[in-house]
Amino acid sequence: MPLHTMPPRSMSQRLLIIGLDGYEASIADTLISRGKMPHLERLQTQSARLQLDHGAFKRTGLAWQHFSTGQAPDKSGIWSAVNFDPKSYNARQLAGAPIPFLEQAGSRAVVIDAPYFDLRKTENVRGFVNWGAHDPGVEAFSRPAHLLEEIGYRFGDYPAQEDIYGFVWPDAARTADAASRLTRSLDLRTDITAWMLSDKMPDWDVALTVVSELHSAIEPFWHGFDETHPLHDLPSGAVAREGLESIYIALDRMIGRMTELYPDAAILLFSMHGMGANDADAPSMILLPEFMYRLQFGKPLFQAPAHWAHARNGVPLLATNERWESSIFQILKRHRPLGSRIMRKAGRVGQALGRVMSGQPTDEDARAEFGLDWMPSSYYRPHWPQMRAFALPSYYDGRIRLNVAGREARGMVDPVEYEAECARIERELLQLTDPRTGEAVVEEIMRTSPGDPSGVPDSDGDIVVIWRGDALGFNHPNMSGIGPVPYRRTGGHTGGHGEFMLRGDNINAGEHGIASAFDVAPTIEDWLGVDTPASLSGQSVMSRFKVSADA
Known part of the structure; x- marks a missing residue:
């Protein structure tokens, strides 16, 4: 009433x-x-x-x-x-x-x-x-x-x-x-x-x-x-x-x-x-997507430039005229032509993303940015159908989606393998460390629907990763270092x-x-x-x- x-x-x-x-x-x-x-x-x-x-x-x-x-x-x-x-x-x-x-x-x-x-x-x-x-x-x-x-x-x-x-x-x-x-x-x-x-x-x-x-x-x-x-x-x-x-x-x-x-x-x-402090932008937007890509294909898609890798105290800086998204895409675009298109979008992220996320899309590019193409994790999307698991775009916790047969259109993980695949990914995640501190980067791992992939909503991943600290790079015993990358937002x-x-x-x-x-x-x-x-x-x-x- x-x-x-x-x-x-x-x-x-x-x-x-x-x-x-x-x-x-x-x-x-x-x-x-x-x-x-x-x-x-x-x-x-x-x-x-x-x-x-x-x-x-x-x-x-x-x-x-x-x-x-x-x-x-x-x-x-x-x-x-x-x-x-x-x-x-x-x-x-x-x-x-x-x-x-x-x-x-x-x-x-x-x-x-x-x-x-x-x-x-x-x-x-x-x-x-x-x-x-x-x-x-x-x-x-x-x-x-x-x-x-x-x-x-x-x-x-x-x-x-x-x-x-x-x-x-x-x-x-x-x-x-x-x-x-x-x-x-x-x-x-x-x-x-x-x-x-x-x-x-x-x-x-x-x-x-x-x-x-x-x-x-x-x-x-x-x-x-x-x-x-x-x-x-x-x-x-x-x-x-x-x-x-x-x-x-x-x-x-x-x-x-x-x-x-x-x-x-x-x-x-x-x-x-x-x-x-922000603990999510670097891990969730670029480091985790790259880690999942390497876990699947055994090779890098993103490699930090030397001046980032050797940055003082492990914290890369950007020049006054550089932007975070465009700097990341500048590196990613070397690997396939799609990068140049996304790069152009990322260069407008400050103005266009503000318009779009405030509900005022004005052109096709702006609508695409609302579709999250501005986020580096989306750069990996063409590879998702060929991956057993991949990192979804995320503003906060890391969210990993398994590519499950019968749920995803081109699923690769048989539902009977679901628990074993989740466990395998979790073991790999727990081996990640922060190059600056040597400490584990993962605070906690949660499964959205244990044992039942059909219970995972479209607004979530199968595995949710809660980060520890504010890692700018990942080390793993079985692959070369990922990052470091600069900070994006400093607050979170x-x-x-x-x-x-x-x-x-x-x-x-x-x-x-x-x-x-x-x-x-x-x-x-x-x-x-x-x-x-x-x-x-x-x-x-x-x-x-x-x-x-x-x-």
């Missing part, structure tokens, strides 16, 4: 939800200790606080789908952002998501640029999506229909479009420019949120706005904050730290403005999980718990322990007086901190 026909069961306040995409509490804590985020500090002291455990599902890269739908992968059936077609051997990133849980709130709900919130699948929820979101997950859409056009007319284009998936660590000047644009974008997001909730749609009962600039900043800027990162002492390091601080201070301005504009509203501020989804802060009437402020990140959606439903459907994965935690009105 829509919210405008159902008054809240127990809470009289309207609710303003501020989602923090890519938020890392240690950065905010550092700034709070220096007096730089007074509004967040005040909100913390006034709020009921929880730490949110996203569990192993944070490695799917689908945190905002998990929130927007309230569903974990075991409910939605979506285990990663990449979908594999066993007939064509094509891998693509899918757009769209299941029905958002706020559908029940109806026309009194306003959504402002929330990732993976498929507004098209709601009947009455108002707002817009895919304006400046990092990995929006859905096509651009607004209700009413011309809202995005009106925002463009009033406020202009999103200032940091080129920085949503920025690659800047080789160049301090580019780092500074990106930080400036992202800070300006967050301030503009604050202006648009205020206009939406005060002028355009003031009759809201629940509003959701998500701050994506934190995500777009922490992935290229992490080395500036992390003093132990191998790239910390580059000229871009100090600039990256200043940029992160500038963006977090802009977040504090937003919090201050929202609490001032809407003193009658309860405020919920949350992040699904923390952030940290390796942090600890997420944050939950709720300030409102009849709420007991203070620390209230740990909850599942999947409990956020049911808790919002509880606040609104909407019955939580069985399709949601978590449960309300309102009873932990709600006090009676008479107390």
